[in-house]
Amino acid sequence: MLVLTGTSGRLGGGVLQNILQKGLMPPSELVISAFNVDGVPAAAKDAGIIIQHGDYTKPETLLHAFRGADALFLVTYPSVGEERFEHHKAAIDAAKASGIRHVIYTSLSFGGITGEESIAGVMQAHVRSVKYLKASGLIYTIVREASYADIWNIFCGFVQLDASHDDVDFVVPGDGASTWADRDELAEATASIVANWKQYENKSILLSGPRATSISEIATLLQTHTGRQVNVKIVSPEEAIIYHMRNPALPQDGGKFLRNWATWFKAMSLGEASVVDPALEQLLGRKPKGIQEMAEELFVVQQPTGLDTKEFGDYAK
Numbered sequence: 001m002l003v004l005t006g007t008s009g010r011l012g013g014g015v016l017q018n019i020l021q022k023g024l025m026p027p028s029e030l031v032i033s034a035f036n037v038d039g040v041p042a043a044a045k046d047a048g049i050i051i052q053h054g055d056y057t058k059p060e061t062l063l064h065a066f067r068g069a070d071a072l073f074l075v076t077y078p079s080v081g082e083e084r085f086e087h088h089k090a091a092i093d094a095a096k097a098s099g100i101r102h103v104i105y106t107s108l109s110f111g112g113i114t115g116e117e118s119i120a121g122v123m124q125a126h127v128r129s130v131k132y133l134k135a136s137g138l139i140y141t142i143v144r145e146a147s148y149a150d151i152w153n154i155f156c157g158f159v160q161l162d163a164s165h166d167d168v169d170f171v172v173p174g175d176g177a178s179t180w181a182d183r184d185e186l187a188e189a190t191a192s193i194v195a196n197w198k199q200y201e202n203k204s205i206l207l208s209g210p211r212a213t214s215i216s217e218i219a220t221l222l223q224t225h226t227g228r229q230v231n232v233k234i235v236s237p238e239e240a241i242i243y244h245m246r247n248p249a250l251p252q253d254g255g256k257f258l259r260n261w262a263t264w265f266k267a268m269s270l271g272e273a274s275v276v277d278p279a280l281e282q283l284l285g286r287k288p289k290g291i292q293e294m295a296e297e298l299f300v301v302q303q304p305t306g307l308d309t310k311e312f313g314d315y316a317k
């Protein structure tokens with residue numbers, strides 16, 4: 001029996017969808033632990049999968065949700081801060097106490113070849129969680145997901161493409177690169193790992209996009225696809241933080257979120273997010289899409305609706 005988490009989200013939801021649609025595992029071998037039980041896709045209910053309430057911030061719910069299972073697919077808590085380590089620790093502890101033997105954990109592609117060290121704020125909870133999982137005595141599989149291509153605008157200085165013909169400014173504290181990948185393709189490949197978890201005992205898999213693309217290369221792509229002038233303004237981290245604190249769509253937390261965000265750029269400039277690995281292509285059985293291949297869908301002009309603050313997790317509250 002395998003417990004799936006995060007099924008209302010795009011990664012965990014995509015994993016569930018791929019498992020069901022491709023028949024990778026019988027539904028009778030699945031349990032869903034859901035924070036938001038109402039958000040569990042209807043397909044899970046239709047397939048008769050048992051759905052339990054499981055909240056990483058309420059460990060007693062996890063003990064109940066994980067009971068009797070052999071493995072846990074642990075989708076990480078949606079936040080960029082180090083404090084989410086406590087939620088992952090609670091889930092790992094609950095897995096162990098429930099008799100689960102194997103945890104599949106979704107980390108991130110920052111941290112270079114190993115992912116074991118990083119200077120990026122967003123990676124700190126992952127580094128600690130992976131260390132904790134490895135020391136727990138449980139069998140582990142670490143799936144290091146590339147940066148989602150669809151949140152390019154957060155990395156490029158919280159850009160919003162409205163219908164005007166104005167210049168676009170990327171005000172950022174660095175011009176590093178990342179191996180952006182399609183969130184849905186990451187889910188597809190992750191589903192294949194999750195469904196075959198016994199083949200991935202004590203392994204770490206890096207799911208990268210096909211190439212590393214820098215912030216200035218994204219600017220060039222955006223310029224080509226929209227015809228707008230895109231200006232990349234590299235400033236110091238302090239200047240970038242002060243500049244973006246004026247943006248009302250960003251968390252009004254005194255700059256805590258932005259100080260975390262600013263660290264990603266130093267890490268990228270050191271090549272932390274630039275490692276290209278063939279695993280995603282091998283698992284998909286085709287070339288994965290990078291930011292270039294997705295440009296048509298990513299650089300669409302929208303009504304100015306404000307930023308999608310869901311990606312800021314706890315910082316958006």
Ligand SMILES: NC(=O)c1ccc[n+]([C@@H]2O[C@H](COP(=O)([O-])OP(=O)(O)OC[C@H]3O[C@@H](n4cnc5c(N)ncnc54)[C@H](OP(=O)(O)O)[C@@H]3O)[C@@H](O)[C@H]2O)c1
Pocket residue numbers: 005006007008009010011012013033034035036037039040054055056057075076077078079106108145146147148151183310311
């Ligand atoms: N690689 C990247 O570029 C990148 C970017 C953004 C985020 N991430 C990380 O990747 C994860 C998955 O991405 P996604 O696209 O699926 O994100 P998403 O659509 O925002 O989904 C986040 C999931 O978090 C779960 N969740 C929220 N609060 C929870 C709690 N208290 N206890 C247990 N689960 C809780 C929800 O699970 P339920 O279905 O159980 O309600 C939801 O499905 C995120 O959670 C985040 O850690 C990665």
